[in-house]
Amino acid sequence: MSGKTTIYDIAKELNITAATVSRALNNNPKISKATRKLVLETAAKMNYEQNKLALALKSGKSYNIGVIVPRIDSNFFASIIRGIEEELYPKGYHVIICQTHDQEDLEIGNINSLLNAQVDGILMSISNAKLEDNQSFQKLLKKNIPLIFFDRKKDIKGVSSVTIDDFKGAYDATKHLIDQGYKRIAHLSNDRLLLIFKNRYLGYKQAIIDNGLEFDESLVIETQSKVHEGKKTTKILLDMERPPDAIFSSSDFTALGAIQEIKERGLRIPEDIGIIGFSNEPFTKFMELSITSVDQSPTEMGRITAQVFLEEVNNGKKIKSEKHVVLSPELMVRKSSRREN
Amino acid sequence: MSGKTTIYDIAKELNITAATVSRALNNNPKISKATRKLVLETAAKMNYEQNKLALALKSGKSYNIGVIVPRIDSNFFASIIRGIEEELYPKGYHVIICQTHDQEDLEIGNINSLLNAQVDGILMSISNAKLEDNQSFQKLLKKNIPLIFFDRKKDIKGVSSVTIDDFKGAYDATKHLIDQGYKRIAHLSNDRLLLIFKNRYLGYKQAIIDNGLEFDESLVIETQSKVHEGKKTTKILLDMERPPDAIFSSSDFTALGAIQEIKERGLRIPEDIGIIGFSNEPFTKFMELSITSVDQSPTEMGRITAQVFLEEVNNGKKIKSEKHVVLSPELMVRKSSRREN
DNA sequence: TACATTTATGTAATCGATAACATTTTATAT
DNA sequence: ATATAAAATGTTATCGATTACATAAATGTA
Known part of the structure; x- marks a missing residue:
């Protein structure tokens, strides 16, 4: 009644054995055309469906x-x-x-x-x-x-x-900022014990160095990938004696927080400060002030x-x-x- | 070697049967404390882990x-x-x-x-x-x-x-627009064979009627939940002889498309036209011009x-x-x- | 017709865990 | 010490499908 037709049910119905039914269902060559046809028809009639669990147990593949x-x-x-x-x-x-x-x-x-x-x-x-x-x-x-x-x-x-290639993603982003004329680029980093963040940091650093800008470690701050954390950290950056004129963020969310803080201070983006995020989250494209970001496909x-x-x-x-x-x-x-x- | 210790392995190791091992592992009362302890220790030592597949086949619960x-x-x-x-x-x-x-x-x-x-x-x-x-x-x-x-x-x-309660969500949204003074509210609908969209439509309609506004079926257009579809549809609405002064959209994405079209025409939101979306997608809150939306938790x-x-x-x-x-x-x-x- | 092949089917073990039932061991009472 | 109850363990079937091996049936060959 409750469904669950097994090969044994089919076998009983046809007065053959389960092995034969199994062979018929699996297109095993060792079976006559007649029997195969009969089994297939009966299986369909009885709404047979293979129990993958049994198969998995037997075969070791789930x-x-x-x-x-x-x-x-x-x-x-x-x-x-x-x-x-x-x-x-x-x-x-x-x-x-x-x-x-x-x-x-x-x-x-x-x-x-x-x-x-x-x-x-x-x-x-x-x-x-x-x-x-x-x-x-x-x-x-x-x-x-x-x-x-x-x-x-x-x-x-x-x-x-x-x-x-997180290094490349970061390098390209930083290079782009440099090409746009930004001179003092900060980096919102994240736990660098994780390779992705370490590599983004390294790519950023290399781009700075390769292009003859001053690398200033104090412009690199680790923070968490949250909007309000990005805002908080940006506050610190903007309050510095020599604040940055661009921020490359390892996350779109912190980039968004940065934007919020920057706007609250009446600064313009991208004129006064440039921003780049990471991940190409959908919202970066939707914003009126769309956010440059690194797509990871x-x-x-x-x-x-x-x-x-x-x-x-x-x-x-x-x-x-x-x-x-x-x-x-x-x-x-x-x-x-x-x-x- | 390749892992996969079974209760039979444990049984053999201890010179008992698999049933006893099973009982020990399952805290079955029919087992002596000594044996249970022994089995548990041996199981741990042999890195035994239950094969859920076998259990699933036996019990019928996967x-x-x-x-x-x-x-x-x-x-x-x-x-x-x-x-x-x-x-x-x-x-x-x-x-x-x-x-x-x-x-x-x-x-x-x-x-x-x-x-x-x-x-x-x-x-x-x-x-x-x-x-x-x-x-x-x-x-x-x-x-x-x-x-x-x-x-x-x-x-x-x-x-x-x-x-x-899609009806309520739509009703509340529409009522809110009315309370804000909007008089001619359009609705970006979607395939109303789906209950959710049908109910949003009905909620919208009821709010219009309950508040003494004119219900105009031509202000209701079915479209797909895509940004560009929303934009396209809004174009049609704004080109009408008597265009709407607000749009209640059954999707945040079409609402976004609507906003794009409205802005391109130099109209102001919310002054000239009010917009409400549906679903409370994260970006609605992130936008500089944040979008009113219906949260579905x-x-x-x-x-x-x-x-x-x-x-x-x-x-x-x-x-x-x-x-x-x-x-x-x-x-x-x-x-x-x-x-x- | 008799024997060798080929082809089709049946038998039984297996995957790993559980549980009803049977049997043995231990504990308790008399 | 013996009968009896209680506790612990063993035996075996089961879940559903697959498959090596065995056997039977069909076909081919001399």
């Missing part, structure tokens, strides 16, 4: 993959997940989502929880830089379950990654992460080779930094 | 639930998913995400695919109004698998839903949807009772409609 992100309700991560899902669904995979909220214990808990659920792979963006506990990762590797980092990675032997990143996973799976037991895909970011020049003409 | 949305990379749906995940993860559930991209075949495909994966329930926002094919839904119900609609629902007997909606699911699961075989939660929307009044003082 066709589920886990995706771990700090949070899902940010355009960046949501877009990555979109890309992953679109790439994997056609191949028969389902995507399980876990959020860590930047909590280390949840990060580890999620990994274990996904392992218990027998996922075929884990794609994740690590949230905690201090996550010294490589144990959970090692466990994955020992079990030969593909682990792939996207965006926020950790250097672990045998683990592939898909990231963007997150959907593409998700797609490629999924592809790298598929490659590893298809590679099977072969040599576990790391693959590191580095995508090129694109500077989206908008009003907040375009001073010419 | 502890996976499917969530089907049109797309995940919109703040609204991402926030709902966030709420769902946060509510269900602590209860041991994993959330599987599927996107339909508003395609009917994908919608049906997703349901079947999730069914095969033996999910314990499906939470979804239907994307296609024309989805006459109730077959897939009936299949779910027949199998006694909880199906719960959120936001975009369909009236199906036995199916619970969590929605917001999506994270809360997700949470409650999950709770309704849990209730149905715990209800077990009991009377299948529909539950319809209707959340109250909140009007977020911002600059785009605040004309007084």
